[in-house]
Amino acid sequence: MQVDGLENTGRAQPILTARRAGLVACSVCGKVHAAGSDRCRRCHAPLHSRAPASLQRVWAWWLAGLVAYIPANIYPMLRTATFGHETKNTIVGGVIELMQHGSYFVAGVVFSASVMIPVGKFIAIAYLAISVRYVSALRVHTRQHLYEVVEFIGRWSMIDVFVVAILSALVQFKFVASVHPGVAAVSFALSVAFTMLSAQSFDSRLIWDADEEDQE
């Protein structure tokens, strides 16, 4: 998709893009077709020069992720019962508790995986989606990097859900101690999935399109 090298970037020189050249590449197998072709002749995937309604999908998934993220923080993530004494921990509550116990490292990991990364992702996606429409302060390359980081790191937010799943499976000692996933675990997992879909829906070529329009 990115057709020119970094050394050629810049506002000075306009670059010949595929769209300008009247070409469209199959986003599945990569075969190049002439503009106007509906389907890839090789793999029969639909051909689009730019993903249709990309921004709409980004915003839709983003919003769904945000909706799911609210109960994930309000409701308890873990229900831990020890000797009939049940404690419910929300994500932030758990982090605070860990810090009170002095486990700063674990608290940091949980906080970054469960709070920082999801929140960062929301901000980053929203920023990217807005920046393709309006003038951006960040350079195009930086935004491209930001997009790559967001797409890469999104899946690591699932670490929290994994921890809950593993604990619930392992710690089942009836009365002595037992761990059950709370409502927040489900909504958190949904939230992560929605934001990942949101990031995937974002067509990074839009970043460069915006750049070209600026130049013209």
Added chain:
Amino acid sequence: MTDRPTPAEMEMSPRRRAPWRNLSPIWLVPLAALVIALAITWKSYSERGDLIQIAFENAAGVTAGETSLRYRDVTIGVVESVHFTSGLEKVLVSVRVDKDVAPYINDTAQFWVVRPEVSAEGVTGLTTVLSGVYIEGIWEPNDSPPETVFEGLAQRPLVDVREKGTRITLQAIEGTSLAAGSPVFYRGVKVGRTEAPRLDANGTSVIIDAFIEAPHDKLLTTATRFWDASGFNVSFGPAGLKLDVGSIAALVSGGVSFNTFFSGGGPMEPGQVYELYPDEDEARTNAFSRVSERAVNVSTIFDQGVSGLTAGAALNYKGLKIGEVGTLSAFVSEASGKPVVQQLVTLSIDPGLLGLPDGAGEKEVLDFLQSAVESGVRARLTKASLLTSSLVVELVEMPDAPPAELDRDAKPYPILPNVPSDLPDINATMEGVMKRVNNLKIEELIQQATTMMGSIQALATDASTRAAPKAVVGLIDDARALVNDDELRALPGELKATIAEFRTTVTALNEQRIADRLAEALDYASEAATTLTSASEGVPELVEDLKAVAVKARELKAEELVAAATDLLNSADALIGTDAARALPAALNGALDEVRTILGQLREGGAVDNANAALASAQSAAESLEKATADLPQLAQRLDSLIARSEQLIAAYGDRSDFNRETLGVLRELRDAARSVSTLMRQLERNPNSIFFGK
């Protein structure tokens, strides 16, 4: 730039579609998420329970978000927050109660914190050790409007509000033995419980609230008495040592019992306060002695000293308590010219104890007293008991008392006439009793008794007394030896054996159809027996000789007695020693032997000839018998008379010396022997066949 305007390049863009047509269906996803989230939020909010607030003195263990509220052990809510009331006076616990339960929580609700508790009644709240405390609530669901603010109790209430029964208040001097939840017993059955004792407002007594469960609360009347049934009670009285132990629970945690000892109590009024007596006896006694508020006061004036009479002493009438002494006061009167100190004693008479109907008041009591006084009833001091010096007042009937009447108009109380008491001097009486005891001649009595005992002992230890049983035993031994004599017992055996053999032989003979010959032989035997009878006629002569001897002996002088007796004995000896007599048993035996051997041969041989020979032998044997026993009956008779005479003779000599005794013995033996022979003969005579047939 140039002057010539150049037209701008026409922007070619596709026709803009309407914004709603541009919408991607992907928007349904966040829409659905939003709708679901909102729905859940709305649902949880709408289902959120009502908030009630309970103020506790102390909320140890109550945690926001964890501590549950339970009704009948079912969780109906969770503590939402724990705060303080203004001024930090109390802990305000806010509880979110389930929506469907909250409308029923009304002003009857009671809340308390359930904690583990170990008491004599048992262990409760054990589950809270691990799971933490919880708040328990009870209320009576009725039509009252729901409430949201409550006062929490410090501990489990004594009474479940749903429970029917009556609350009462007990008043005691001390509350050491009772605790919260101590049982209340009626005749040993638990019918209620107490709350923890508390002091009354000014600290002079202990107030114990108690609850009597329905339907037992019907047993309560104003006359009911309560007493402390805690622990055990040891008393020592005329009935000996008495130990009263209630239930084990009462032993540990204390307990209260009640009973209504007498009738007449009205129905219990609300707020009734009962006195708690230390034990049953006291409660029982006081049941009859307690003077109620309706008591009627009268007074009486005693001239004599009243030392020993105290306020509260009993007023008795015909042995029963009808009231008590109220106050004692002295005053000076100058009735007889010079000042005299008199004692004014106030008496409180209880109409109920007097037996007057319920509702009887002062008028009825005074009417009764007036008529009683007219018939001779007077007050009098008397001793409360034999050994104490305390006094009581009693109303006694003194028909011969000087006439007096009840002064109903006297102040402050009507005056009851009295008579001087004849208070016995207990000391004098006791001294008199002692003196009389002293005067008893106890020593003499004892001496006589000792002497008597000595005599009895001497008699008992006397050798002759002790020998008596021995002599008796010897006598019995002799008798036993006589009976056990071998010869005596052997005779029937021998006879039996012979007869048995005979019988078998006869059977054999019968079988060989020789009964006819046998009959012949029997005829012979019969003849022989007849001869035998005639032969024995000779015996009387012998006896006559003996008679002569006896006559002689009778004529003998005393000095010749011994010689005569010796002669007599010699004669007797000779008689017994005569061949005829001596050979008699031998001959008999021989005959029997012969019969036996013959029978044996008969049996062995089995021939008719032998049988014939045998019968011949039997015949001859019978003849021999005939000879031998010819004289036997006479002999026996003479022997008899001889013995009789000898006895007479010897009896004539009075004193029974050894010689006489021996003589007599010999003669008796002789007589017996002769009688035996005679019997045998008579037997043979009557039934000769028996020798053969054994019957």
